[in-house]
Structures are given as structure tokens and as C-alpha cells.
Amino acid sequence: MERFEPMVAIDVATKEEALNLFDELAADTQHTPIVKIGMELYYAFGPGIVKQAKQRGLSVFLDLKSYDIPNTVHRAMQVIGKMGVRFTTTHAAGGTEMLKAAKAGLVEGAREAGLPAPKLLAITELTSIDEHILKTEQHVDLPLIDVVKNYAQVAERAGLDGVICSAQEVKAIRSVTQPTFLCVTPGIRPDLSVHDDQKRVVTPAQARELGSNGIVVGRPITQSKEPIAAYQAIRQAFMEGE
Numbered sequence: 001m002e003r004f005e006p007m008v009a010i011d012v013a014t015k016e017e018a019l020n021l022f023d024e025l026a027a028d029t030q031h032t033p034i035v036k037i038g039m040e041l042y043y044a045f046g047p048g049i050v051k052q053a054k055q056r057g058l059s060v061f062l063d064l065k066s067y068d069i070p071n072t073v074h075r076a077m078q079v080i081g082k083m084g085v086r087f088t089t090t091h092a093a094g095g096t097e098m099l100k101a102a103k104a105g106l107v108e109g110a111r112e113a114g115l116p117a118p119k120l121l122a123i124t125e126l127t128s129i130d131e132h133i134l135k136t137e138q139h140v141d142l143p144l145i146d147v148v149k150n151y152a153q154v155a156e157r158a159g160l161d162g163v164i165c166s167a168q169e170v171k172a173i174r175s176v177t178q179p180t181f182l183c184v185t186p187g188i189r190p191d192l193s194v195h196d197d198q199k200r201v202v203t204p205a206q207a208r209e210l211g212s213n214g215i216v217v218g219r220p221i222t223q224s225k226e227p228i229a230a231y232q233a234i235r236q237a238f239m240e241g242e
């Protein structure tokens with residue numbers, strides 16, 4: 001099974017903090033950590049922040065969750081395809097036509113730049129959406145897990161590489177998708193007593209056992225006094241088992 005290096009969510013407010021974390025993580029010369037750059041950082045500092053990470057030899061997961069009409073998403077993804085990032089995201093709720101346009105845009109952009117195409121991961125339902133919201137606001141009468149499974153299948157049929165999901169959802173998603181379809185999971189805590197604002201968490205080793213292809217880890221690394229040591233311990237547990 002394909003397994004990626006832990007993806008470190010760089011959810012910090014200043015450029016200085018982001019660059020410090022990049023420097024710390026780049027000090028691991030044996031592995032290539034993947035940094036997850038989200039909307040906050042990207043909207044504030046633009047493509048330069050992606051360049052800064054890449055210049056240090058880090059891989060980039062550009063988590064911008066695109067969601068618009070197919071033509072707009074296609075063009076936006078062409079731009080992302082040229083940036084040399086390893087992963088990016090879009091909303092499965094955008095529909096098959098938008099998802100296909102997203103994938104095509106990435107492939108075209110990457111080809112023009114002579115780069116490998118980034119892997120495209122779908123957001124199924126945001127974890128902030130619960131069954132009550134699903135029912136009363138979206139008028140969807142199905143259990144949440146069925147909605148997640150359906151969106152995973154829609155994404156796979158549209159040619160996407162995988163989904164972002166909770167580790168607890170991996171088994172259900174695997175039951176309806178091909179074995180090569182990727183499940184990347186946030187909500188990871190090496191110490192289960194520290195939840196922060198995450199409601200349900202698993203350890204890196206549990207994520208491995210549950211079949212995650214990749215884990216997204218933020219605060220346990222970024223707020224650690226020794227980010228690189230935290231990264232390496234998490235990496236070891238996830239990549240190699242304990």
C-alpha cells in the first residue's frame with residue numbers, strides 16, 4: 001500500500017513562524033517532509049510561500065479546497081499544476097464535471113511546466129457538517145457515512161486520486177473504491193489525551209492500522225518545543241509501525 005510521509009499542517013499566522021517551521025523540518029535530510037499550506041497562509045503570502053517551502057527541499061500539499069464552476073476550477077488548477085506541488089484539494093460536492101475539469105487542469109498545467117501532476121484529493125463532507133445540518137440545511141436524508149462513501153465514489157469515477165477523510169471512515173470508503181484510491185486522514189494525536197478542538201482522534205500507529213495512506217498532523221508538531229523530534233516520532237509510528 002502506498003504510504004506518504006506525514007503531512008505537516010502549517011497553520012500559523014505569520015510568515016516568520018512558517019519559515020521557521022520550514023527550516024526545522026528541512027533539517028531532516030533523510031526524509032522529505034510534506035508541508036500542508038492552507039488558505040490562511042496562501043491568501044496572506046501567495047505563491048511565494050510555496051516557493052519558500054520547495055527551495056528548502058520540502059514537498060507541498062496546497063490545500064485550497066477549490067469549489068466553483070468547471071471552467072474556473074479548470075483554469076485555477078492549471079495554475080496549481082505549474083507550481084510543482086505534490087497534493088491539492090477540491091470539493092466533491094462540485095460535481096463530476098467540475099472534478100474532471102479540476103483533474104484535467106492540473107494535468108495540463110503540470111505537463112506545460114514539465115512536472116509530474118499533483119495528486120488531487122477530494123473533500124467529501126466537511127467534518128464541521130453533522131447529520132443535523134445535513135438533514136435540515138442540505139435536505140439530505142442519508143446517514144453521513146453513506147454521503148461520504150458516495151462522494152468518494154463520485155471522486156474516484158471522475159479520476160481523482162483520493163479523499164481526505166477521518167481514519168474511522170477509511171474502511172467504509174475502501175469497501176466502495178479501488179485499493180489504489182488514497183485516504184488521507186487528519187485528526188491525529190500521538191497522545192490521545194490531547195485533543196485540542198478535534199472531537200475524535202487516533203494515533204499515527206492506529207491510522208496506519210486503519211489503512212490511511214497519509215496523515216495530516218498540525219499542532220502536535222508545530223506547537224512542539226522540538227518540532228523535528230515530534231515529526232520523526234510520528235513518522236516512525238506511521239511509516240514503520242511502533
Ligand code: C5P
Pocket residue numbers: 009011038126127164186187188196198216217218219220
Ligand atoms: O493541528 P491539527 O493536527 O488538528 O491540524 C489538522 C489539520 O487538518 C488542520 O489544518 C485542519 O484544518 C485539517 N483538517 C482537519 N479535519 C478535517 C479536514 C482538515 O483537521 N476534516
